[in-house]
Amino acid sequence: MAEDSSISELEAIASRCRGEILRMTHRASAGHPGGSLSETDILVALYTTKIRVDPANPKWPDRDRFILSKGHASPGMYAILEEQGFISKEDLESYRVMGGTCQGHVDMKWTPGVDFSAGSLGMGLSYGIGCALAARFDGSERNAYVMLGDGEIQEGSVWEAAMAAAHHELGNLKVFVDCNRIQNDDFVEKQMRMFDIAAKWKSFGWAVREIDGHNMQEILDALDWFDGVGNMPAVIVANTVKGKGVSFMENNPAFHGAAPNDEQLGQGLAELGLIQ
Numbered sequence: 001m002a003e004d005s006s007i008s009e010l011e012a013i014a015s016r017c018r019g020e021i022l023r024m025t026h027r028a029s030a031g032h033p034g035g036s037l038s039e040t041d042i043l044v045a046l047y048t049t050k051i052r053v054d055p056a057n058p059k060w061p062d063r064d065r066f067i068l069s070k071g072h073a074s075p076g077m078y079a080i081l082e083e084q085g086f087i088s089k090e091d092l093e094s095y096r097v098m099g100g101t102c103q104g105h106v107d108m109k110w111t112p113g114v115d116f117s118a119g120s121l122g123m124g125l126s127y128g129i130g131c132a133l134a135a136r137f138d139g140s141e142r143n144a145y146v147m148l149g150d151g152e153i154q155e156g157s158v159w160e161a162a163m164a165a166a167h168h169e170l171g172n173l174k175v176f177v178d179c180n181r182i183q184n185d186d187f188v189e190k191q192m193r194m195f196d197i198a199a200k201w202k203s204f205g206w207a208v209r210e211i212d213g214h215n216m217q218e219i220l221d222a223l224d225w226f227d228g229v230g231n232m233p234a235v236i237v238a239n240t241v242k243g244k245g246v247s248f249m250e251n252n253p254a255f256h257g258a259a260p261n262d263e264q265l266g267q268g269l270a271e272l273g274l275i276q
Contacts, residue, residue, distance in 0.1 A: 018272050021033055023092070023269075026259055033259065034249055035256065037243050038178055039176075039178050046223065049220060066115060067115060070152055071116070078091070087102070123157065148177050170231075173233040180240045182251070208235050209235075212239055
């Protein structure tokens with residue numbers, strides 16, 4: 001179990017990342033703050049305690065891979081990459097700027113530390129399988145981590161990939177499902193009900209753990225659990241809140257893809273304890 005001080009430090013990093021998410025989308029007057037805010041605690045825990053990467057050598061061949069399949073939630077990814085030293089504050093200011101380091105969707109050609117170029121949803125798990133199989137062929141112990149959204153897993157390609165991963169017994173494939181219950185147009189339950197998501201993954205032959213995706217201790221425990229699943233692919237079903245940490249964004253479908261205005265930016269930063 002992590003010490004209280006470590007939890008506090010991780011939570012402080014998460015608050016800073018959430019602040020950068022608000023600033024990026026505000027500057028661009030565009031972007032996807034809601035799903036970026038919901039994924040933040042998981043990304044902070046993963047990048048600060050578990051994933052094997054090197055900011056000084058972002059193309060290190062034996063690094064773990066992280067695939068943000070819900071790639072429109074790029075501000076969350078950019079915020080933790082800046083915290084880890086892959087990119088700079090100035091790079092964050094290029095979010096959604098033509099030719100900038102931080103494009104609207106994560107893109108491995110533009111951003112150091114990004115291993116997957118996202119676009120249409122439903123592709124990241126298949127890509128992760130490729131990364132996991134490549135590690136096996138190389139005789140490497142590197143892992144492939146994939147983050148999916150609960151709206152995204154309505155895509156049939158996700159479940160084809162889930163079957164393939166179980167068939168190939170890819171114990172080095174580790175997945176997060178960010179279950180924030182909102183997708184582009186509305187609540188997931190109104191668009192297409194997913195019913196028992198954890199039971200679905202179990203039925204496809206995966207090891208499954210369900211957690212509170214904003215409880216840092218539960219996240220850390222689940223990351224350690226990943227390491228003990230043997231030759232089974234594993235998934236953490238993380239129950240989260242869209243827009244977490246910013247009151248007017250929380251559980252609000254309007255902020256799936258809408259930027260805060262000047263007043264909302266100030267309110268959000270104050271709620272995160274980043275300005276007085």
